[in-house]
Amino acid sequence: MTSQKSILDIALALAHVNPNKNDFSDLLSCISEWIHCDAVALLIKQGETLKPVAQRGLSQDTLGRRFEINEHPRLFEICRSTQPLKFAKECELPDPYDGLLQSREGDFPVHACMGLPLYSQQQDSQLLAVLTFDSLNEYAFDDVPHTQLTQLMQLVAAHVETLLTVQHYQQHAQHNHQLAQQLNLEALTREGVEIIGNSHCMQILKNDIQLVAASEFSVLIQGDTGVGKELVARNIHLNSKRREQPLIHLNCASLPENLAESEFFGHSKGAFTGAHSTRQGKFQLADGGTLFLDEIGELPLAMQSKLLRVLQSGEVQTVGEDQSRYVDVRVIAATNRDLKQEVAEGRFRADLYHRLRVYPLNVPALKERENDVILLAGFFVEQTARKLAIKQLKLGIDTQILLRQYDWPGNVRELEHVISRAALKAKQQQWQQKIITIEPQHCDIEKRATNTHTTTQLINTNTSSLSLKEATDAFSYQMIMQQLEQHNLNWAATARTLKVDRANLVRLAKRLGINVKKSL
Template structure:
């Protein structure tokens, strides 16, 4: 309830009490001490305009000055009757202080007609109670307003921080293929065009999506991301479009979907190629008409949302196989940005590695600040099937293991050790899948091979175990057991 409604209800309650009339709330300026009528019941606009008092002036001014309730007869010379009541000699004037955190910030005043002393004292107690209640209400609203101002300021600070963090110039990589990506972001960012980001898992599609959003006129509005492969089909539609209370078992309250939450801003739909046909149809409608219905509702809702989508799958092949709608493909593929695999921009590997060392190494004591030459050669030689995400995880792990401020070869995963440019890389070949250290036994080599295949499948599926299991031709249960065995969870 708004503060004005609380005050209005309190003043009306006083006005309806037999013998009471013209209740009003005054507030005072803490610097000048001047007070004025903030809200009243039964007074004319002219009376409200005249109801201003200097500090210590009249009964209102004296109550604000002293902090004590005063009751005076209308015939008293202390009663100014600035509001021009008729026949003030037949009334008493009750004025009680309103306090905020112990300081007097105003008064509650009321005219009382024809009361004997006992009845008058009861009414004085009532007016004081109302003044105390309004003081608490004002305190709560003021604290809420201060909290809102603080939250808004923090939101502005965080938005500015995000804009700075996700500036195009802050994306790491100077290979010519990345320069082409930066150019495309700059071309499309300031429009409302739907963008399709394509590339293997771990290449930084969400980073590019955020950079596009924060370089657009929608930068102050929400950026809402959803991984379409991370949720079962039964939940995905609710996540996208929302639901009404009771729409299905477990829908205990109405919930907005991601499109509503992103209204005015940008929605990023990752792994768009994993959508089921029924959800594809509903997404197509949103892209065409910018409208949808929550689950369990017939009310059509409109949204002003820019759509950025991403996929690592071959959508053209999915269309040919009947798994993806051709009309949705054309709606999404208005402007495409292809992100290169890390192995195709090997010159950026060490630049990225040093970037991650700076990010995670500064948190260590002593800080980890550099990579040894041997470790750098191994990083450069690896083919990074999990792309930038795999490299980041590798460096974060190495930072935890490193001592003396330097990442050395022994701090890197076993799958990287022994892989140097003089080996398969020098021959123009990718490192052998599951390379084991020299002298390894058959069991150790098979263990390394299994781990490498798991890592590759998880990297290519963006960490989705179900998709990785399908790619490897094993059950999800076996996938879970092997992930646990190799500590990849």
């Protein structure tokens, strides 16, 4: 039995069903207003199985069932049909819903059954789903005209196909988003994000990073070339709530002035000569994440004012378009220039400087980091050994002293390159040895002290460029390292030879950056 609604009313109702809801319940509500029955169900075809995705009038466990088409004769007949199918009252084929109707207590069999096969209108008439109707009234569907059922079948098939397509694209987009997040995290962590160093100034920096990362403040990272400003920026991003969103890098020093605005904000097709296609800018790509502006001190003044506008309003305007759009971007900037001096000399905008410098971070030079040079050298030695396929690579004692005494004008980056070159030279000279040792002659750096092996030679070394504390530490470092090697890394024996208390010796060694690890 049908209601007074026409098939046109059903079509209009279906047109207002939101396809983004990812729910077929509204579809069944529209159909139930036109065809009265005790149960209606929509089952999506997945291979040789029908999966219920929406139902009205059946027990709740129905949605958890999976119907093998070949095991249910009535469903099999509906799937092989191309037209609406009404089963005869005397049909002896078992009904998959027998005993599942909610309208009656007890296991009453279904008396009237009808099914609509739903075929794709785009994919070579592929069967998408089936729509089933059941009633305890054996005459319930007798008055439903076949032509109207055919029209309903086509309408519902088109609607189901639309919903399935939307679901497919949403799942695909979600998968791509999750994949992009994973690739982004892998790319950020591939080269390591740990900040190596136990010196006091580095402990302060690490604490500041943890503190500011949890906020949404703009950060200005200042420090000499090669100190690791980009590593600090990565740590801030990975410890923030934006860690699963992109970290976009833009080097302001490499921007041609005529293309800077396009790099920042993107451009539309035909916006200028050479703009053959639409392109998103770095702000659009970083939406929801973090934008790292390296060498911000090199940014032209004209571009500084446009950047300031975005930081103030959060709106960007693509080159060649009139409309603006809002972006949610956290900005981290870095520079090796003294921006305060640049502001005083008119080369950097004061308002932009203060907008970026909400939370300033200063990365110390390597020469200010006490004994961190040996820790970093060990890190780079291990990295280089993997790259050069060296089973065991180590630093000689004299090499460690040399590295500690060097000024490192190029900071951490210079140390990394020195270790890489030295390892390559050492491998070439010691290729027959199981353990390859980097010696001072492999390090192409300017020596501040002659490499020696005896106390007398060390005292007679030219130490005019060293402070008393540096010279004392260097001497103590060499003596402890020599005795540890002679006594097979035994602290007690080393302490007896040097005639000091063992606990005091361990504390002194720790301050000098000497760590002994024994492994089996």
